[in-house]
Amino acid sequence: MLNLELTWNKPAKNSDERVSTDHVLRVRISPSSKKQGLPLRMAIALDTSGSMQGEKLEAAKKACRSVVAQLRDSDRLELASFATEVQPLLKSHSGGKGAVETANSAISSLQASGVTRTDKALNWIQNALPEETGIVRVGILITDGHATTPEGKILDNVTPLLNQAEKLSSEGIVLHTVGLGDAADFNTEFLYNLSTRGQGTFMYADTPQELEPELRERLTVSQAIAIDDAKLELIPKIKDLNIKAFCRFSPDYLPLEETAKGILTIGSIRTDTPTDVLVKVEIPRLSPGKSPGEQEVMQVQLTASALNNPITETATILYTPEYDKSEQINSDVEASRALWEIRENLVILQRETNPNRTRQLLKTIEIEAVDHGLDDLKDQIDQLKDDLEKMGKLSPRHATKALTIANKLN
Incomplete structure (x- = not known):
């Protein structure tokens, strides 16, 4: 079902100096066949506070209709507006023939007023996407402004909201965020961190017209997910190996942190493209008495609930005393x-x-x-x-x- 390929950015320099060197290991997870992705449950929380009035709201309505039109028969959409309160509009709306027509009345009713209660939107996403076996669950929060207090003041402490996003992720829900319009009107760093805590992606629709293609692309990506709970375990094979940093590099970039020693939760793996994880590793000098050449340094193990058995490969690196060979870069x-x-x-x-x-x-x-x-x-x-x-x-x-x-x- 999946293949693991391990590639270093360069060989290791073997010298008499007692020094270690930094290297990057690319862990490429490739699907062995292009199968259809798992059924999808998507919840879209759309900011309809007062600042959305006009062109932005009309573009958002068009984007929502476009999402409905792209749903497969097996997919379901939850849609709600959020401002001072959350207003659910579509519940478990299915795709297929007539989907847009039956959703159009609810989408057309969207109106802009009130303040931006992002906390309530996140609560709604959590409740709208209960756990289901064999189902991909994705939340999307779209906003054109700062998260506010009930009185409409900009929320100074966003830590509780970041914690909400982390809770969504821990329950298996991926959270994406979209900043809409003038970036001076919202907090990019907050929305980026919100999506990162939610194991998702931050998107930017600079103009209202850019919202539709961003949402359509995200839906396409979500419909191609075959595994949504993948983990990597990194097991050193030599003494003094130091694993320093890691990220899911592609197809969607995501900074990663260990959930336990050597364990990385990488989340989604798609059927239509490889998934690359980058690992920054400090490689120690070759042990005394060891001859230059290929040396096993780390074992990489991929696990997921859909895999009957872990997939394991061993990373070997070339130790060479020759400067020219040590500088042969994998571009x-x-x-x-x-x-x-x-x-x-x-x-x-x-x-x-x-x-x-x-x-x-x-x-x-x-x-x-x-x-x-x-x-x-x-x-x-x-x-x-x-x-x-x-x-x-x-x-x-x-x-x-x-x-x-x-x-x-x-």
């Missing part, structure tokens, strides 16, 4: 490593307020973008540098666009 894995670093720096950039530190981050990102031919990202970084020199700060719109451009690069 694909190295490009992924660079993009991983770019993404981390762009997240830091969202909250950085020191102009000097901001310049350093932009320069670091620019160098990697140029080195790896990322022209669209380079153009966006140029725009951010211009913002900084003219205004003394970054445009939230341009910074958010840079982040989402990088997240879509593989």
Whole structure:
């Protein structure tokens, strides 16, 4: 059903110096056949606070109709508006013939007023997606503004909301977020962190017209999920091996943290494309008395409820005393490593307020973008540098666009 392929970005240098070296291991999980994804339950919570009035609301209605039209017979959609209160509109709405017509009345009734109670929206998503065996559950929160208190003031402490997202994830629900409109009107870092805690993806619809393609793409991706609870176990095979960091790199980028020693919850695996996980590893020098050559350093084990048995492969790395051989780079894995670093720096950039530190981050990102031919990202970084020199700060719109451009690069 699935295959594991392990590839390093470069060999290990074997020298007389007592030094270790950093390397990146790409764990590629490939489907052996393109089967249909699991049935889907999707819950969309749409912000309909007062700021959504007009073009944004009309575009959101069109996007919701488009999602309904794309549902398969086996899929079900929950739809609710949220503002001061949550208003459920569609419950367990199925796809197939006539789906749009039967949903159109509820979608057309959407109106904008009130404040942005994101907490209530997250509660609704949790309740709307109860556990079902063999079902993929996905929540999408769409907002054009900051989370607020019941009185309409911007919520200063968003930690409880991040904890809500983490609870959704722990219950098997993937949470995606969408920032709609002017990024100056919402908190990009918060929405990004909300989706990360929910094991999902942050999307940005810069204009109302961009919302529909973003939602359609996310639905397509969700309909291709074959496994939604995959885990990797990383087991060192040599002494002093230090596993330092990890991420799910593609097809959807997601920073990862250990849920237990050496255990990574990577979540979704799709039927239509490989899933890549990157692991940053500090490799110790070769043990005294060992000859240069291939050395087993780590075992990688993939588990999921849909797999009868774990899938296991062993990562070996070439120890070589020859400088030229030690610098033979795998360009694909190295490009992924660079993009991983770019993404981390762009997240830091969202909250950085020191102009000097901001310049350093932009320069670091620019160098990697140029080195790896990322022209669209380079153009966006140029725009951010211009913002900084003219205004003394970054445009939230341009910074958010840079982040989402990088997240879509593989």
